[in-house]
Amino acid sequence: ELLTGHPMVREIRRSGLLLAVELGSEERLFATMEAFKEEGILSDWFLYCSTAFRISPPLTISYDEIRDSSRIILRCLDRLA
Secondary structure, three states: OOOOOOOOOOEEEEEOOEEEEEOOOHHHHHHHHHHHHHHOOOOEEEOOEEEEEEEOOOOOOOHHHHHHHHHHHHHHHHHHO
């Protein structure tokens, strides 16, 4: 929910806590991965879909950690928008 309003996010697919955040292009995805590395976020993309990154948090993640992580992801996306 915290990522859905960003203009770079085209779609979010999910199954439980496993999420795929669709950005719509490989260029956006790879630039986002670089921004994530600079912010200390460990993420990856899908072998079958090179336009979406994955979010797979631990089952023990807290709501505060979700909000903090979402803020960092949004900050990275804002830098690229």
